[in-house]
Amino acid sequence: MSYTKTDKIPRATIQRMAMYLRTLERMGRDGVKLVSSEILAKACAVNSSQIRRDLTYFGEFGVRGVGYNIDVLIASVREALHIDRPWDCALVGVGNLGRAQLNHREFRQRQYNIVAAFDSDSAKIGQKVSGLEITDVARMRSVLAGRGVPLGIITTPPGFAQQAADCLVECGVMGVLNFAGARVFSSADVFVENVDFFNHLYALSFYISQKDRA
């Protein structure tokens, strides 16, 4: 396929593509072989014209009306999103949240390899978590030098998130996944994604309240 027909792909399209992919992967594991935009739309809770419009940014994925071979569609979306190759990550903040991420088996399964973990707590430095030794955050520059690690993961307490982001960016990281619950700011050429699950809690509250009213 020819992907990226245009460079002006809206941010919302990318986030939806990632969501489509997660849903397709799940459907694939469930044994689905062929998927239409209508079925995918229902599974993703968006409308099917939106899905077709999003997919066209990346080229032609299938024959309209016939549906898509799910394995081909997954491979095409992975290629279009550039996640058909491994991505190295450096993690900062090895508290409970950091440990949970270091032990999270899906990182490696999805080819996101956490290759370094940093903390400032001398009691933690030198400990191993999931086979990875915790390194002094002060040594980040020398540890990451020349390794071209593109992604940073911030799992510090909120008050240290900006400092962690600044360190990571100084070390050449180009994208930051921020779990810290505090906003971090970066120069325009560094991408920051904030993980926030309260929208899920809000949605649950709404559904339950609606049901109570029914």
Next chain:
Amino acid sequence: MSYTKTDKIPRATIQRMAMYLRTLERMGRDGVKLVSSEILAKACAVNSSQIRRDLTYFGEFGVRGVGYNIDVLIASVREALHIDRPWDCALVGVGNLGRAQLNHREFRQRQYNIVAAFDSDSAKIGQKVSGLEITDVARMRSVLAGRGVPLGIITTPPGFAQQAADCLVECGVMGVLNFAGARVFSSADVFVENVDFFNHLYALSFYISQKDRA
């Protein structure tokens, strides 16, 4: 305001409303007083007609063209989503991820009160995390009996997620926030939201790759 003009509010609208609210709260903290659907749309990376369409499900929030008073809009959305009151939660699985959630200050700030924490590990039972004593999961039914806790949070290893969900639902929980990284199934009248942050990593990979190609 008169909220909930219709009961047939699409799931995707609810999730977007929650996202709008998080964005509005952030803009409010940043000192914004008045917001147009165009500004909110840009901040949320959706188009403004989508935002206006979503808001109309809940009634009239502002005067088109003039923009919305941000405090009034936040209060109205909170009321519409039924999150203008406290929600009790029970958490199952006090590993690293569970501890991180128990220590997460935003739960209480947002009136999501974790009132009970369960684990099956006898080494953990009786310990306190963030002031809350860890209780044997086998005692969940007696601990939660009659308390009407509406929400469950699953932070178990993937293999225990379904069991945790079944226990919670037996105890009367109506909505489940699942961090476990394994799907859980429930009867149709229990709502499940799965927390998944890989879409953020996928988006970062894409942005970085596009930049590399530029």
